[in-house]
Amino acid sequence: MRSEPHHRATVRASRRLLGAIALLLSVASAQAAVDELRPYPRAKALGRYDNPLEAGALPISPPERAKGGNRTSRVRLPYEGAVSLVQYRHEADDSPLLIARHYAGLLRDQGFELVTICDIPCRSPDGAEDAGVYWFHELDLAKKLTWNYFGDRGMYLIGHRADAVVAIRVGAAHAGYASVIKTVSAPQLDRGPLLAYIDAQRAPAADAPLPPPPGRVAPSPQPPASAPAPNPFVxxxxxxxxxxxxxxxxxxxxxxxxxxxxxxxxxxxxxxxxxxxxxxxxxxxxxxxxxxxxxxxxxxxxxxxxxxxxxxxxxxxxxxxxxxxxxxxxxxxxxxxxxxxxxxxx
CATH class of the missing domain: 3.40.30.10 (Glutaredoxin)
Structure with missing residues (x-):
């Protein structure tokens, strides 16, 4: 006859197994709700990686130098869910901006909100030039794809909604361009770090006029400045x-x-x-x-x-x-x- 401690351990293990199965089923349901993005015309698929349940952190801010000399993203979005990572090569006469717009349009059709984290050419907060190898370490946790096709001097945008986040990286690679799409699907996704980062980027500029002190009447708005004298070169x-x-x-x-x-x-x-x-x-x-x-x-x-x-x-x-x-x-x-x-x- 089984002992009482052994019985309790078996019950706990069964509950953990049922919880894991429920999580996998909910993640699979969320993943199915995100349609795979149609490749840009003439794109050549270089690799793909799928993980039904991955725990990690998606980069939000561009990688910057940290202690120890490595470059990492200071702001990240933790996740636990289904992940797909797809990598494409594009022709030399393609436009990286049009490639990004292609994916952005497909995301909008699926109800995603879009934010451009950094535009071409993306630069880190410490002013360093953009390099695909930094994004490779941030996006490809399993190291399954080709690091030198994460693109240099590129752009990075994120589409987000309640149950999924899609990160898109487009940059120059080998006399052409490359794009990487990472989709994270999760039934409950904490977008707090992403939304806080977006709000911070939209904050008033340092040289914007400050509001009047309490108790004082704001001055009347001044008419806009007239255009300067014509410039012969512009x-x-x-x-x-x-x-x-x-x-x-x-x-x-x-x-x-x-x-x-x-x-x-x-x-x-x-x-x-x-x-x-x-x-x-x-x-x-x-x-x-x-x-x-x-x-x-x-x-x-x-x-x-x-x-x-x-x-x-x-x-x-x-x-x-x-x-x-x-x-x-x-x-x-x-x-x-x-x-x-x-x-x-x-």
Whole structure:
């Protein structure tokens, strides 16, 4: 006859087994609710890894140097659920931005909210250049895929909803491009770290005007600053004409989406730098164009901005004969802009 302690141990083991089975069934149900993303046209599958129950942490912030010299993501989203990791190679004449937009559209169709963690070329908070090997260590916990096809100088975006998170990495690799898609499905997913990170990125800029002290009346709003005198090296194009202008212009064009409003402090600081870059590079056969949004918040409703996923000002693009070649978001010095937008293209 079995002893009482042995009986209790058997009951506990049975309960753990039933709990594990229930978790696997709920995870499988959540996984089935996420349709696999259709590959980008002409994409070649390089590898795939599936784990019905993986425990890990999905990177949210870009990898940065930590103690010991390794690069890791400071902000992560812990998970326990079903995981799939797929890796593709893309042609040299494909556009990394269009690849990312392709996947983003498929995620929106499935009810995911999207956030761009870092744009092309992604940089870590410590300013280091983006490298696929850092993302390989963060995304491929089982080390099943090819590390040198996680893409360099790329972008990283995340789609999220209550039962799943999808991380998409697109970057340059071997004279072409590569994309990696990691899907985490879980019946109960704590998105707290991700939502907190998103809120922090949307916080007012350090140079934004502060609210008036309590008890004081806020001053009347000042009229927006008028546009500065025309710059002979920079062509100004109206926001409504932007899409047609890009489609119909031949040759090399560097485009700045910005504003002249003082309320957009980053825009005001970036405009003179763009003017200087135009003055130095225009004689080399490159056209420079600025689109100034007044008010600067109106960029969110612009058709071109929506099409190209513009999430803030200033944003810069390089086009050749209407095809997107480069992209940079945020303020930078002239040398960084030149490197991001022009170096190695001509």
């Amino acid at each position: 062509k100004e194009v109206a926001p409504a004409e932007l899409g047609a202008f890009v489609r119909n212009t031949k040759g090399w064009v560097v485009l700045q989406l910005s504003s002249h409003e003082p309320g957009c402090g980053y825009c005001v600081r970036a405009n003179p730098t763009f003017n200087a870059l135009a003055q130095h590079e225009s004689p080399k056969g490159v056209s420079f164009v600025r689109v100034a949004f007044q008010p600067w918040t109106s960029v969110s409703g612009n058709e071109f901005a929506v099409q190209y996923g513009v999430s803030g000002l200033p944003t810069f693009f390089t086009f050749q004969d209407g095809q997107l070649m480069r992209r940079h978001q945020g303020i930078a010095d002239e040398a960084t802009l030149r490197k991001s937008l022009l170096d190695g293209l001509k």
